[in-house]
Amino acid sequence: MAAALRPRLLVLLAVAAAATGPSCAGAGRVDLWPMPASVARGAQTLLVSKDLRLSTAGSSYPDGKGILTEAFRRMVAVVELDHAINGTYSRGAPVLAGVHVAVRSPNDELNFGVDESYRLSVPATGDPLYAQIEAQTVYGALHALETFSQLCSFDFNANLIELHSAPWTILDAPRFPYRGLLIDTSRHYLPVPVIKGVIDSMTFSKLNVLHWHIVDEQSFPLEISSYPKLWNGAYSYSERYTVDDALDIVQYAEKRGVNVLAEIDVPGHALSWGVGYPSLWPSATCKEPLDVSNEFTFQLINGILSDFSKIFKFKFVHLGGDEVNTSCWSTTPHIKSWLMQHSMNESDAYRYFVLRAQKIAISHGYDIINWEETFNNFGDKLDRKTVVHNWLGSGVAEKVVAAGLRCIVSNQDKWYLDHLDATWEGFYTNEPLTNIYNPEQQKLVLGGEVCMWGEHIDASDIQQTIWPRAAAAAERLWTPIEKLAKDTRSVTARLARFRCLLNQRGVAAAPLAGYGRSAPSEPGSCLRQ
Template identity: 70%
Template sequence: MTTRFFCLGFSFVCLVVACAGIEGLNLWPVPKSVSHGSQTLYMNKDFGLIFEGSKYTDASGILKDGFSRFLEVVEAGHVIDDNSTHLDHSSLLQGLNVVISSSDDELQFGVDESYKLSIAATGSPRYVHLEAQTVYGALYGLQTLSQLGHFNFTTRMIEVHHIPITIIDEPRFFYRGLLIDTSRHYQSLPMMKNAIDAMAYSKLNVLHWHIVDSQSFPLEIPSYPNLWNGAFSLSERYTMADAAEIVNYAERRGINVLAEIDVPGHALSWGTGYPSLWPSRDCPEPLDVSNEFTFKVIDGILSDFRKVFKFRFVHLGGDEVNTSCWTTTPHVMKWLRKHNLNESEAYQYFVLRTQKIAISHGYEIINWEETFNNFGKKLSPKTVVHNWLGGGVAQKVVAAGLRCIVSNQDKWYLDHLDTTWQEFYMNEPLTNITNPMQQKLVIGGEVCMWGEHVDGSDLEQTIWPRAAAAAERLWSPYDNLAKDPKQVTGRLAHFRCLLNQRGIAAAPLAGPGRVAPEEPGSCYKQ
């Protein structure tokens, strides 16, 4: 098989790479392998979904809903005419035949996301064939198929190019994440759902929900109902039913939701409802390590989480802990002396005890890298270390036998508006990790949308298309990735325009994060 991807002939960067006039597929992210021809077929207006030889019954309707979304995005709001009588019958695609090997549709970490998508050169009637081990692999196949179909303004039908075509595809990393921070600025449920939709288009599969922080506690916790007194306002809150809705919405698109409580630091807002969680009113952060109530509250939160957040992992934070309040508050100092602990040892005690609470609720743990930098192998072996401070940490983590997620802030922090999409694309999670067993311990990566300067007015254009650039790095085989971002500029520009057509406010490529179009012109030239 051959794999050929080139930028659009009319993209502004195509002049640099001289790809004008060369046939291109413009699929994003680039699949594992592709072979294709040059025919064009048309989707019948009654293009339907067929299960022949599939063990999967779709009792939950996940595939049916995915197919409906596929039709919606590929039609892009246009009115489809029934002009099939004017076309040769052999040029019509009658439907999509899906064969799924597994009857199970439980979404968990490491679920098989592979698929094979094919359209033959001949046949009557003609169908698109999609094979997958799981329904989630089939959903990714639908995302790829949606990029092959385009509305034809002459025939008023959806045309599919590059027939015959065979695509065999699977992700490089199991964990492909996007962090959204709802504590610095509240994000509405519709905004969260739009982000989930765009993640699915890009083949990202973990929404890291940084729900609470020092500034606000917007989530209802039934076990401790006063916690969300720390919300910014009465309307900037999430009920547990809201959280369940986000989890269900994401799961039906193949996306897990990772919930985070960041302890013991970044927790000032907790004390609005329960002031005894503070060491003192004058020195309120980090959480009071000497108070048993602190750990009862954490236990209650994680107990309530388990009823809604079904992902294998929970994120416990652990970063940027300034322990000075512990050493300047008399009752905490008394407790430290009683237990013969200094402030660093108390920090370790807090982190390890919180990990044990999470494990008791059936979770594996993710912690920010400071916990590893300070405590190393003392962390639970179920810990995944979340890198953020810079390069080189992943090497140390996997050498210690722990798993790692890469989010180094110099390349994959979306709030760094001076970081270009090219830098997002070229950031390699396995840098300087050559041992195959250690490479497997890098479970993936995540781009982070911290919310200090982002709300509903600018969320999407700050995330996209830079997050999509990282998405290809995390999905596509290493050998298929471009060695120079110029080689993919046109294809990413095409995907950015596709996001715009689907209602996602992705910013132009011509600049760093969150820029506006410079002048009138085609979307593909911005």
């Protein structure tokens, strides 16, 4: 058998045994993604009211920003999927009248580590009949609404929404507080509606951090008020983000329980900065990394991070620090002279730059994330507020936490979405806590992130490159480890159904069979691709 055909055959075999009903209750499978921590269910089918109501009686949360109300409207929309809900209820059939949400905390600040737990119960009897959501914060309630939406399906015979297998009792909470997705707007510009679409799709699998790799050597698309010539480095006049655009994206994400992590990658990956401010380049012929000997370099970084602090309210800022080729520093006369005056070699200067940038970020109230090269080269010198972002390979996280620093896992062999040969099975089985057994050290692993680097994607193909592989990682980051499948074949049908759900909701998720961004190989059901 040709190797290329095997992934598709495995999908076909896995879904062939799947039940054809909307809830697959007869198959004994719970069709939720990611799998909750605890699930109990019954066998009753409920009809869902055409005018499903939201009740918040007794809740401590005032919903002054409309976060809960808007989330409920979005939930109803993705359940109805533009179907005409015009059927007639049978006499005596149990009808779910609404959802009652009780949020204990009045605080709606989306701080890192916010309580995202919830309890969702759907009774089989009652008059009136209401689903019940209890959560400490509104963000737990948002996750509960997403789970509730996946319990509902359209009955094409009755032209009504139905909910199978009631009563339901679901207790749930995330395994890791950081569940991220990186997008890259320097290699290709992504219009604001596309970024918002990615944020919406993240909520369906309960990812909660959008890592915005805004700028790189190719382009600088973001307006920086303190240094307005920086976005001269954009690809074109129209491929830019204003300050108001950035604020809009952050606020849009926050209302959906998603934090936005902003990144400037210094001192390397910054060639585009010098289009507006050429003095940032070591010389006209050697333009990267940023000039370590120039005080203006650090003044400008301070200005950027000062502006960031007014837009990006997440606890962390990402300062990059990876892939720094320092040869320009030793071959440019004025920098070479500066190195000699300060008794530094290239490695010393690299460390000096990273640590000074860290101090600037801390002065603006941020904790710092740096790519792992900083730890590999001078980990003992990093500020203790540093989170080390693993990407080069395995074995780094255990060293980072052993040194007492925090870590985010994104090892490129498993969690880089631009690697189109990386299969969803590899995304699912990649374990952030590999070889980390000490409970205190395990807590230092904040979570993980799948990375959608933009060299070969743009607005035309980003969603099908992200999904459904990112969803496989999302379950790894959300679901308790004891609930995760040891054999991916046991979750193939459930993920295939979730991929179809994404398609139904307007997300261009690619088939499971084959590799990233593959197309359907032949006519057939969504469930069998």
